[in-house]
Amino acid sequence: MGGATVALLLAGPVLAAEAPVAQVEQGKVSGVVTDGVAAFKGIPFAAPPVGPLRWRPPQPAAAWTGVRSGTQYGADCMQKPLPGDAAPLGVAPAEDCLYLNVWAPEDTATKPAAKRPVMVWIYGGGFVNGGSSPAVYDGSNFARDGVVLVSFNYRVGRFGFFAHPALTAEAGQGPTGNFGYLDQLAALHWVKRNIAAFGGDPDNVTVFGESAGGVSVHMLLTSPLAKGLFTRGIIQSGAGRERLLPTPPVHAEGDAPSGEKAGVAYAAQHGISDTGASGLAALRALPADTVVDGLNMATMNTPTYAGPMVDGAVVQYAAPVLAYAAGKGADVPVMVGATGADGFFFGGTLDSILAPFGAERDQALALLDPDGTRDVKLIGHRAAGAAMFIEPARYTARLLSAHKSPVYLFRYSYVAESMRKEWWGTPHATEIPFVFDTVKARYGDALTAADAAAAKAAHAYWVAFAKTGKPDPAGLPAWAPFKAGKDERLMEFGAKGPVLEEDPLKARLDLVEKVAEQKSK
Template sequence: MSKMLTRMAAVALLLAGAVPAFAADGPVAQIEQGRVAGVVSDGVAAFKGIPFAAPPVGPLRWRPPQPAAAWTGVRSGADYGADCMQKPLPGDAAPLGVAPAEDCLYLNVWAPADTATKPGAKRPVMVWIYGGGFVNGGSSPAVYDGSAFARDGVVLVSFNYRVGRFGFFAHPALVAEAGQGPVGNYGYLDQLAALQWVKRNIASFGGDPDNVTVFGESAGGMSVHMMLTSPLAKGLFSRAIIQSGAGRDRLLPTPPVHADGDAPSGEKAGVAYAAQHGISDAGPAGLAALRALPAEAVVDGLNMATMNTPTYSGPMVDGAVVRRSSPIAAYAAGEGADVPVMVGATGADGFFFGGTLDGVLAPFGADRDQALKLLDPDGTGDLKLIGHRAAGAFMFIEPARAVARLLTARAAPVYLFRYSYVAESMRKEWWGTPHATEIPFVFDTVKARYGTALTAADAAAAKAAHAYWVEFAKTGKPEPKGLPAWAPFKAGQDERLMEFGASGPVLEADPLKARLDLVEKVVEQNGKTASK
């Protein structure tokens, strides 16, 4: 019998007294921990709130994820589990749908409803990793709903991972406790545990464990870089999509877990945080006191607006999960998985935090005048616009091209994209496509994002973008029928990218090439200077 039980089989179990009544109303999946009942709507079976690891609370705070406990009977998959503990960011374009809590290691599966009638179905799997600067985010936002993927024949998985100090925290006592084990990057370890769960269990939902595409945006895209470069992720996926995942050094640098002298480190950030709460002991007693702190005290006001603080390190170079300070350093050294990759950014990506025109142009040195012409071709003199264009080029857009160029040295194809479509209702508000605004188009959840302001053109743009992502997951080639062909990116040969703009998808030479070439020159010059 298929691992996915039909309604008839569920009824039989009910009559035998094995499951509660709700299980008869939808498909029931048998996974390693027990049985879970899905909810069917519009041709999609959704299974939400499945624990993939034990609650990381009490003595499991700041430990690698541990196996989830088994259960008897049938667990309801009707509702999301809690998103991970954090201080939500006001005005987030992907607001959490449930309240955050420290007990948060849950995942969700959307599958075609007919999977129950097709034993042995091996549908492509996509695993989504949310962004949020490693301090915010969760799997419950409405724009992350996986129904459209399931309707198109893909099994979509999303999951939670620990963020902020719950997910990325080091301290001398933790290093001593871990011994030779991984320490510091608990959020990354959660991500790996979720991928391992998918490998072991996704066949129960009709998914193919050997055809998994991992994709994410912003911090989620950076996490995909981790998956591509970490030896611990080997064999867990077969292709990857990086949306605004940068690739060069992070805006907030990636420190080592330990560093001597005055150099920053994860341990030093942890010690500084502990001192703020009156904890000076660096041994077991201090660690016990840290684990006893209320969850709200661990958050301590941290979110994307306050993350630049000496008491929080973010992801660290730990030698196990993360071995280099930037993905590009790993790719340049020939490290990382050789799998098909899609990589790109949005047209108006990046964040400008204010300042002066001189400050924006200062990094360009003697090329200042050229930079101004490239950043302000119309001569508007608009500081905010110029600043955003420079920030986007440095933070996300040029790094995406640099990643594509490095990965073309490998056998697997690479596809570079830029998402520049702006919803019609926002064209008077935005000068371009801001960071993260491509997500509802990729998920085809634009109705949830724009509501009654959604237009036919917006819906069509979503259908097109979504089709490319789906086809890539199915075949490793983003070539949906009836849409423009997308040739692989070839460094120095065919450097065209797929532009998702107002005119629809167009494969073209990069219109920002001159701007990005200048940014690349600046980055490489600074790198050489720093290495002297």
């Protein structure tokens, strides 16, 4: 059923009077209205990827009869949750997990043709963790501000990113390996066909994501398979240069790493040596817990897991900036940035931290330790954050500013007042509850008026961008587009509120860029 023929219906007598029912292509789904927001959860956008559908591209979801309840999240995708995750899963994970959620203004029941802007959220988690159910990802406040917010699950870990010679043979000329990315594309196709049922405009879709979700937005910007599925993108801590764990090809000759070699190594650990159809059948018969095999963000650096791969179809470049530098990539408005204390420091000495800077070692130390504290952990975090996320965001902005469409660079440096004695800056992922305006769910009774105001401001910029392609909310500072070599100001979201300014980390990032460019030659 096409989007033009999808209509929103009022509930029948079996449902509560205020409960909306959406007619999507598979059938009718009921939602629940709370404080002016209609929420529909757990809508299948693809068939359960289990049994013979494990390690296959997502297949169409089956139709249903009657009215399906959309009051509860579907299962998040199978994984080993990471203890202490800032966005803990709200439901138990399972292999049957390809569900999405929609939040829309309450009057969508009477205005299905409203054509409101749509935002589609892609969660992070290193491609091994994450889901759409965490409370900080609730889309209610986007809906209250006139946006239709969609979140969805995609396969992670070995369920989402797995290659094997038998899978390559089975796929023929079709894509293989990046099943989690194929899930993302399937969800966006579902949005294109069905979002009009919720009052959303299928021709005004903003994709946004953080960490692995930000990397995913890079994928969508550079993949030919994503053409026409969205109109703008927001990259939050999505890097852009080569990933921390390199992006190997699906297949490689000799000793070069590849997705297939990681898959064969995993199979061998479980007594499966056949690389043909019988071996693949044995792999598909493994229990889900065995496929997880303890994999999460704490254990992901293993030779039996490849993560996203260059497959020539979904992913054509090992690093997104290589595509942008070649003049490739969707020419759409983009916001890109990172947090003030982004990145991960995995330990080491001062010498090991400074070694990559070579002859510029002393300059690097002065830039990373301007106060002369010689705090190795702090210096390490600053170096890691600059290299992993902050400088790549600026480099991405520089390359994308060659497009006709505008690009906007930001840095999120606001720290919740209750955490200022614990954090030296704004850690990775901590901007998310401010962007969603779900800070109450994150900080509870420790939330202050200043925190709430910071969330309202950040949220307003994201909403404005989704509505018009320009982050220009009324009553807040204007945000000029980034122009490489001409106007490289960024929007700093800090304790003083949003401020458009020259980058205070410019010298540090210039040095990091120099090292990165030398490494790439």
